[in-house]
Amino acid sequence: MAYLFLLPSLFFVLVHFVVPTIYNIVLSFSDWHIIRPLEFVGFENYLDVFTSDEFWESLGRTLYFTLLCVPTTVTLALIVALGLFRVGPRRGSAFVRAMYFAPVVASLTAVAYIWTWMFNPAYGLLNEILKIFSIEPLQWLNDVDSVIPSLSIMYIWSRLGFDMLILISGLTAIAPEYYEAARIDGANRWHCFWNITLPLLNQQLVLICVVEMMMALKVFELPYAATNGGPVNASRTLVMHIFETAFQWNRMDEAAVASIALFVIILLITASQHFLLTRKIRY
Amino acid sequence: MQNKFFTKKKVRTYNERLLYIVMLFFGILMLVPLIWVVLTAFKTEPEIAKLPITWLPESFLNFDNFVEMFAAQPFGRYFFNSMTVAIISLLSSTAIAILAGYAFAKMEFRFKEFYFLLILSVFMIPQEVMILPKYLMMTQVGWVNSYLGLAFPDLFTAFGVYLFRQFMSGVPDTYIDAARIDGASEIKILCFVMLPLVKPALASFIIIKFMFSWNQFLWPLIIGQSQDMFTVTVGLVAFSGQWYNQWNLIAAATVLSIIPMLLIFILLQRYLVQGLVLSGTKG
Numbered sequence: 183m184a185y186l187f188l189l190p191s192l193f194f195v196l197v198h199f200v201v202p203t204i205y206n207i208v209l210s211f212s213d214w215h216i217i218r219p220l221e222f223v224g225f226e227n228y229l230d231v232f233t234s235d236e237f238w239e240s241l242g243r244t245l246y247f248t249l250l251c252v253p254t255t256v257t258l259a260l261i262v263a264l265g266l267f268r269v270g271p272r273r274g275s276a277f278v279r280a281m282y283f284a285p286v287v288a289s290l291t292a293v294a295y296i297w298t299w300m301f302n303p304a305y306g307l308l309n310e311i312l313k314i315f316s317i318e319p320l321q322w323l324n325d326v327d328s329v330i331p332s333l334s335i336m337y338i339w340s341r342l343g344f345d346m347l348i349l350i351s352g353l354t355a356i357a358p359e360y361y362e363a364a365r366i367d368g369a370n371r372w373h374c375f376w377n378i379t380l381p382l383l384n385q386q387l388v389l390i391c392v393v394e395m396m397m398a399l400k401v402f403e404l405p406y407a408a409t410n411g412g413p414v415n416a417s418r419t420l421v422m423h424i425f426e427t428a429f430q431w432n433r434m435d436e437a438a439v440a441s442i443a444l445f446v447i448i449l450l451i452t453a454s455q456h457f458l459l460t461r462k463i464r465y
Numbered sequence: 466m467q468n469k470f471f472t473k474k475k476v477r478t479y480n481e482r483l484l485y486i487v488m489l490f491f492g493i494l495m496l497v498p499l500i501w502v503v504l505t506a507f508k509t510e511p512e513i514a515k516l517p518i519t520w521l522p523e524s525f526l527n528f529d530n531f532v533e534m535f536a537a538q539p540f541g542r543y544f545f546n547s548m549t550v551a552i553i554s555l556l557s558s559t560a561i562a563i564l565a566g567y568a569f570a571k572m573e574f575r576f577k578e579f580y581f582l583l584i585l586s587v588f589m590i591p592q593e594v595m596i597l598p599k600y601l602m603m604t605q606v607g608w609v610n611s612y613l614g615l616a617f618p619d620l621f622t623a624f625g626v627y628l629f630r631q632f633m634s635g636v637p638d639t640y641i642d643a644a645r646i647d648g649a650s651e652i653k654i655l656c657f658v659m660l661p662l663v664k665p666a667l668a669s670f671i672i673i674k675f676m677f678s679w680n681q682f683l684w685p686l687i688i689g690q691s692q693d694m695f696t697v698t699v700g701l702v703a704f705s706g707q708w709y710n711q712w713n714l715i716a717a718a719t720v721l722s723i724i725p726m727l728l729i730f731i732l733l734q735r736y737l738v739q740g741l742v743l744s745g746t747k748g
Contacts, residue, residue: 183651187568190561191584194621197602198595199587205598262488269485278485280734281492284499286741287726289680291698295705295719296502299712307501310518339498344741351742400593403682407702421593421683428597429687438597445594452589 209438216432223435231439239415240423241443243330247419248398250334251341255394256387258338259345264379266346267353279350283343290340294407297336298323323409326416333404333417341397345390352386353379381461388459392452399448420444505716506530513713530717537707537714540721542693543700549612550685550696551678554619558674559667561621566629567655571641581630588623593683600687614688615696619678624744625670631743632666633659665739672733673740676726697722 210227212220231237262282269275285293300307301322309319322332360378369377380387402421405411411418411426418426420440428437505513507522509529534540568574569581599618600609608614636659644654660667685696695703701722708714729737 184568184572184574187564187572187651188580191565191621191623191626192580194561195584195587195623198599198618198621199590201602202595202598205601206595209598209601262491265484265488269481269488272485274489275485278489278492280730281489282495283738284496284730287676287730287737288499288723289682289698289726291680291682291701292719292723295701295715296498299505299716300498300501302712305514305516305518305712307497307518313517339495342495347738347741396591400591402593403698406682407705424593424596425683425687428600434597434601441594441597445590448591448594 206438206441209435210442212435214433214435214438227435227439231436231443236418236423237440237443240418240420241447243416243418244399244401244420247330247334247337247401248395250331251337251398252391252394254334255338255341255345256390259342259349259390260383260387262342263346263349263353267350279346282346285340286343288340290403291407293336293340294404297332297339298408301332323417324413326413329409329413329417333401333408336404336408337398337401341394345394348386348390349383352383356382384459384461388455391459392455395451395455396448399444399451502716503720505713506720508713508716510711510713530713531721534704534714534717534721538700538704539692540697540700540704540718543695543697546612546615546689546694547679547696547698550615550619551675553612553616554678555671555674557616557620558622558625559671562625562629562670563655563660565626566633567651567659569626569630570633570636571638571659572651584623584626588627592618596683596687599684603688609688610690610694611688612694615685615694616678617688618684619674619681622674622677625674628666628670628743629663632663636662665736666743668733668736669740669743672729672736673744676729676737679726 208220211222211224213223213226214220266275266279266282269278288296303309303319303321303324306322308322312319321328323329356379360382361374364374364378400421401419402425405417405419405422406425409417411422421444424437424440424444427433427440504520504522507525507527507530509523509527512519512522565584569577603609603614603617608617640658640662641654644658649657680698681696682698682702685699686702689695689699692703701718704718705715
């Protein structure tokens with residue numbers, strides 16, 4: 183009887199996960215053509231992908247983007263969460279929380295357009311604000327060096343609220359008795375933060391690090407809508423590389439190799455984060 | 466002693482009020498991009514190219530951008546498509562998740578732990594790495610450019626199984642046993658005893674799922690190949706490509722694309738927040 187209830191779920195595990203994974207691996211070892219059947223070619227595709235500059239460059243850009251985004255988002259989210267938690271429940275505090283959280287609901291495509299207009303070198307709001315402080319206008323998305331940092335600003339803005347929510351839920355779960363006991367022992371606020379708040383938030387922090395890392399590594403919408411990979415490919419990310427290889431150059435087999443590479447990278451990073459960051463604590 | 470205590474408390478509330486103002490200030494900063502895009506949507510073309518920039522549009526009743534937008538591309542159709550896909554995925558994923566969640570929470574069977582871990586592991590794998598095999602599967606069953614094809618990856622959500630299991634485990638067994646003694650079938654117990662008790666979880670799941678489905682981009686970009694099968698996000702990008710640099714029009718389209726999510730955000734924020742927190746804290 184129970185299996186009947188489980189059957190639909192297990193069916194979808196099969197068609198969403200098991201079959202595609204096997205298919206992907208088969209694809210990566212074959213020569214793919216729209217009308218011809220698959221033909222086994224061994225490691226040829228792997229060789230092609232791993233010797234191509236485009237793959238490594240897009241991977242490098244993606245890692246750079248991830249490195250810019252994840253630590254900043256998590257740190258800012260922690261600061262905002264601590265701030266809002268400290269303010270506590272008072273008139274309007276739910277409203278303030280909603281302000282930080284509002285960008286989360288917008289799709290990343292919408293986020294891309296909202297910010298591309300803000301970043302416009304001639305008529306954008308940001309350069310206008312810089313002018314108030316007598317700072318030279320920046321090129322933002324139009325410059326090879328500043329395009330990835332500009333994209334990470336979009337990303338951080340759109341993800342901050344989610345991480346903040348998770349952290350606030352973690353902060354709420356910490357029993358106030360810990361702080362009271364520490365205060366009696368003469369601990370100052372800094373001690374409390376390092377020895378109570380951070381260890382007890384560890385689970386939530388690891389979680390948002392993992393989620394953000396995954397989200398950043400698979401970033402696609404932001405560069406696709408905002409810059410289309412430009413200028414001169416400076417914002418072409420790994421998923422964008424996979425997408426173009428597969429659907430514009432019709433090289434499914436090579437794209438399959440790149441997807442497997444992304445899969446392995448995400449798996450390794452997720453596993454190592456769990457391993458490195460998770461702290462077992464007992465009080 | 467008494468006096469010192471009071472002054473200290475006064476300083477604390479003073480600090481907290483200051484902190485509140487700081488948090489409010491940065492909260493407003495978070496909203497600036499959203500406010501800016503809404504204001505831009507009501508401006509005329511000469512207005513957006515005016516320097517120094519003006520904040521408010523000359524008239525908030527200037528709906529020309531929206532009119533022009535609907536004349537240029539079938540946004541009504543895009544909305545209909547996004548809505549249809551969201552409803553198909555909602556019905557399917559909710560039904561499947563409720564069944565499996567109930568089985569895991571209240572039924573006994575062999576290899577329960579194993580099946581649960583299997584389903585959870587699917588949740589950890591990002592869509593993007595499976596996109597090629599899934600696309601090829603869609604071409605083989607002829608679902609490309611169809612609603613079922615667009616909804617395919619969303620027909621099942623492992624997160625839902627987890628969510629409903631958590632909530633249903635919290636329902637006391639006595640309720641279930643009483644119904645079982647009365648001779649009710651498991652499916653009846655699920656529909657008439659269990660579901661009314663987990664309504665908040667149901668609301669959270671539906672809202673969060675709607676949001677994920679509405680904001681999808683890469684998959685509908687690949688599957689919705691003709692214009693009449695574009696979703697809102699894909700249509701937004703297509704529209705912006707057509708009206709390159711007409712930022713008043715792009716802003717109008719962007720605003721329109723996030724209106725459903727903004728409505729949910731304003732009206733059902735409690736469930737949305739709860740859903741996001743639950744989707745995050747699955748550990």
